[in-house]
Amino acid sequence: MVVTSRRSTLAGQLLALQLVVIVVVLVAIAALSVAQSAATFDRVEGRRVAALAEQLADNPLVRTQLGEPAPGETLAPLVQTIRTQSGVTSVTIADADGIVVSSTDPLLTRGRLPLGSAGVADGRSWSGELRLNGSLELVAQVPVLGAEPQNLGRQLGVVVIGEASPTLQQRALDASSHLAIYLGLASVVGLLGSWLLARRIKRQTLGLEPREIAGLAEHREAMLYGIAEGVIALDPHDRVTLVNAVGLRLLDLPEECVGATLTELGVEGRLGEVLTGGARDEVVLRRGRVLVLNRMSVTKDGRRLGSVTTLRDRTELAQxxxxxxxxxxxxxxxxxxxxxxxxxxxxxxxxxxxxxxxxxxxxxxxxxxxxxxxxxxxxxxxxxxxxxxxxxxxxxxxxxxxxxxxxxxxxxxxxxxxxxxxxxxxxxxxxxxxxxxxxxxxxxxxxxxxxxxxxxxxxxxxxxxxxxxxxxxxxxxxxxxxxxxxxxxxxxxxxxxxxxxxxxxxxxxxxxxxxxxxxxxxxxxxxxxxxxxxxxxxxxxxxxx
Missing domain, CATH: 3.30.565.10 (Histidine kinase-like ATPase, C-terminal domain)
Structure with missing residues (x-):
C-alpha cells in the first residue's frame, strides 16, 4: 500500500504562519507586561522599605539599645510591631559587628547579616534585591548612628527592612487584572484576520496552490521563449509588461524595457499606432525588417487589462x-x-x-x-x-x-x-x-x-x-x-x-x-x-x- 502525504494548502500555510506570529506577539506582550510589573514593584516597594528602614534607624529606642549589652530582648517587640503594622516580609537589626541582634526571622538571629554593599559598613545606605535565608527579598539597609554625646556620629548597627520579591506567576497576575481578557480578545481578532486574509489570497490566486502557480509560470516561460514569433504585452497605460527574446530582437528593444512606456522606448509612428490600436495582420517596417503584427485586447470582468501583440518576421520571405x-x-x-x-x-x-x-x-x-x-x-x-x-x-x-x-x-x-x-x-x-x-x-x-x-x-x-x-x-x-x-x-x-x-x-x-x-x-x-x-x-x- 502506497501512502501519499497530503500537502497543506496555501490558505492553510498562511493561517498557520499567522497563528505563529500571533502567539509570538502575545508572548512578547505578556513578557513586556511582566517586566513592567517588576519595574513598578521595585520602584514602589523600594521606596517604601527604604522609608521604613530610615524611620526604624532613627528610632530613639534602637539608638539607645544598640549600645547596651543585650539589646535583642528590648528590640524584639519593636521589630514585630513594625512588621505587623507595615506588612513587610522581614525586619532585622544588627549591631556594629554585623551580628543580628533581633529579627522577625528566628533563623537570622545570632548570625552574621549579609550586606548588599560594602559601603553599608561605612555608614552608607543601600537598597536592592538580596537573598536572606534562602528567600529573595527587596531590602533596604540603613546604618544606625549614635545620638548620645559619647557616641555621636558613630555607627551602632544596621537596620534591614525586606519585602519578598513576587514569583513570575504572581507578577503576571499582578501585571493587569484584565491582561487575560486583552490577550484573549487579541487572539480572537488575530485568528479572524488571518482567516479572512487566507480567503482573500485564495480568491486572488484563483484557488491555485503555490506549486500550481509555479508550474504555470514555468509553462509560460517555456511557451514564450520557445515559439518562433515575437510576443509583447502592454498594460492600459502602454507600458511594456512582457516581451520575449524574439520580440526584443524584432523590435530592437533594450533588455530592461519591461515597465517602460512605448514613448520612452522610442516606439512611435506607424509601429506605435499598431501596438496601441486594434488592427490585425498589419505590415510594419522596423529597422530594415518587414513585420506582420496581430494585436488582441485583453479584458476580464469588463475591465481592460491591456493587449498582447504577436510579431512575425517576413523579411526572409520578402528576400x-x-x-x-x-x-x-x-x-x-x-x-x-x-x-x-x-x-x-x-x-x-x-x-x-x-x-x-x-x-x-x-x-x-x-x-x-x-x-x-x-x-x-x-x-x-x-x-x-x-x-x-x-x-x-x-x-x-x-x-x-x-x-x-x-x-x-x-x-x-x-x-x-x-x-x-x-x-x-x-x-x-x-x-x-x-x-x-x-x-x-x-x-x-x-x-x-x-x-x-x-x-x-x-x-x-x-x-x-x-x-x-x-x-x-x-x-x-x-x-x-x-x-x-x-x-x-x-x-x-x-x-x-x-x-x-x-x-x-x-x-x-x-x-x-x-x-x-x-x-x-x-x-x-x-x-x-x-x-x-x-x-x-x-x-x-x-x-x-
Whole structure:
C-alpha cells in the first residue's frame, strides 16, 4: 500500500504562519507586561522599605539599645510591631559587628547579616534585591548612628527592612487584572484576520496552490521563449509588461524595457499606432525588417487589462520573393508568349484554310519585324539582361491587359553586378506591377499606358515609372510605403508588401523611393546607389548572338 502525504494548502500555510506570529506577539506582550510589573514593584516597594528602614534607624529606642549589652530582648517587640503594622516580609537589626541582634526571622538571629554593599559598613545606605535565608527579598539597609554625646556620629548597627520579591506567576497576575481578557480578545481578532486574509489570497490566486502557480509560470516561460514569433504585452497605460527574446530582437528593444512606456522606448509612428490600436495582420517596417503584427485586447470582468501583440518576421520571405523575381518574370514571359503565339498560329491556320497563302507570308514577316523591333528597342537601351528580360515579360503581360508598356527614349542602363541587377529588377517589377494595376482599372480602353524610364550613371540608377491611372490620394503619399500598400488606388485595397519591399531595397542601397501625382496619373521615382557598372554590350552583337 502506497501512502501519499497530503500537502497543506496555501490558505492553510498562511493561517498557520499567522497563528505563529500571533502567539509570538502575545508572548512578547505578556513578557513586556511582566517586566513592567517588576519595574513598578521595585520602584514602589523600594521606596517604601527604604522609608521604613530610615524611620526604624532613627528610632530613639534602637539608638539607645544598640549600645547596651543585650539589646535583642528590648528590640524584639519593636521589630514585630513594625512588621505587623507595615506588612513587610522581614525586619532585622544588627549591631556594629554585623551580628543580628533581633529579627522577625528566628533563623537570622545570632548570625552574621549579609550586606548588599560594602559601603553599608561605612555608614552608607543601600537598597536592592538580596537573598536572606534562602528567600529573595527587596531590602533596604540603613546604618544606625549614635545620638548620645559619647557616641555621636558613630555607627551602632544596621537596620534591614525586606519585602519578598513576587514569583513570575504572581507578577503576571499582578501585571493587569484584565491582561487575560486583552490577550484573549487579541487572539480572537488575530485568528479572524488571518482567516479572512487566507480567503482573500485564495480568491486572488484563483484557488491555485503555490506549486500550481509555479508550474504555470514555468509553462509560460517555456511557451514564450520557445515559439518562433515575437510576443509583447502592454498594460492600459502602454507600458511594456512582457516581451520575449524574439520580440526584443524584432523590435530592437533594450533588455530592461519591461515597465517602460512605448514613448520612452522610442516606439512611435506607424509601429506605435499598431501596438496601441486594434488592427490585425498589419505590415510594419522596423529597422530594415518587414513585420506582420496581430494585436488582441485583453479584458476580464469588463475591465481592460491591456493587449498582447504577436510579431512575425517576413523579411526572409520578402528576400525569397526578391530572389524568385527573375524566375517568376521568365515564367510570366513564357506564359504570355505562349498565349500570343497560340493566337498567331490560329490566325495563320485560318489563312491557310481559306487559301490566302500570300497573306500568310506577309503576316509572318510582319510578326518577325515587330519582334525584332521590340528586341532592338529594349536591348539597345537596356544592356542588363535580367532587367531587359523582366521588361519583355511585363510588356507581354501589359498587352494581355490592354495596357501599352513603353520604354522612354531617355532610358539608358548598363550592365550591372548580379546582386545589383537583382535588386533593380525587384524595384522595377514592383513599380511596374502597381502601375499596370492602376492603369488597367482606370477604364481608359486602348489609351491605358505605363512608361518606364531608367537612367544610369557611374554610381546611381534612377527608376521612373509613370502610368495613366487615377493617381495617389495625397494623404496616402507616404502611407503607401510604411503600410505596405500596393498602388491599386482605384480599389484602395491593401494587397501586400510590394512597395514596402521596394523601399527596403532602396534604403539598403542608400536611396529612396517617392510618389507624386501628374496630370496623367501617378509617377514613382526610385533612386539606388550601385557598384561600378560593367562594360555594356553592343546591341547588334546582342542581336547576332
Amino acid at each position: 525569397l520573393e526578391r530572389e524568385m523575381g527573375s524566375f517568376r518574370s521568365s515564367t510570366e514571359l513564357l506564359r504570355a508568349q505562349a498565349h500570343e503565339f497560340a493566337n498567331q498560329l490560329h490566325t495563320i491556320s485560318g489563312l491557310i484554310q481559306i487559301g490566302e497563302y500570300d497573306e500568310v507570308v506577309q503576316y509572318v514577316e510582319a510578326l518577325a519585324d515587330h519582334r525584332e523591333s521590340l528586341d532592338l528597342t529594349l536591348t539597345s537601351r537596356i544592356h542588363d539582361t535580367a532587367v531587359a528580360a523582366l521588361l519583355m515579360a511585363k510588356s507581354a503581360q501589359a498587352a494581355e491587359r490592354r495596357v501599352r508598356l513603353r520604354v522612354s527614349e531617355r532610358t539608358g542602363l548598363g550592365r550591372l553586378e548580379a546582386e545589383d541587377a537583382a535588386d533593380i529588377a525587384t524595384v522595377v517589377g514592383n513599380l511596374v506591377d502597381n502601375a499596370l494595376d492602376a492603369a488597367a482599372v482606370a477604364d481608359a480602353g486602348d489609351d491605358a499606358w505605363v512608361e518606364v524610364e531608367l537612367r544610369h550613371d557611374t554610381s546611381t540608377v534612377e527608376i521612373v515609372v509613370r502610368d495613366s491611372g487615377p493617381g495617389i490620394a495625397p494623404e496616402l503619399a507616404q502611407e503607401v510605403f510604411t503600410r505596405g500598400f500596393t498602388t491599386k488606388a482605384a480599389e484602395g485595397g491593401e494587397r501586400g508588401i510590394g512597395l514596402a519591399l521596394t523601399r527596403l531595397v532602396c534604403k539598403r542601397h542608400g536611396g529612396e523611393v517617392s510618389v507624386a501625382n501628374t496630370p496623367d496619373g501617378a509617377m514613382f521615382v526610385a533612386r539606388l546607389t550601385v557598384g561600378r557598372p560593367m562594360e555594356p554590350v553592343d546591341a547588334r552583337e546582342r542581336v547576332d548572338a
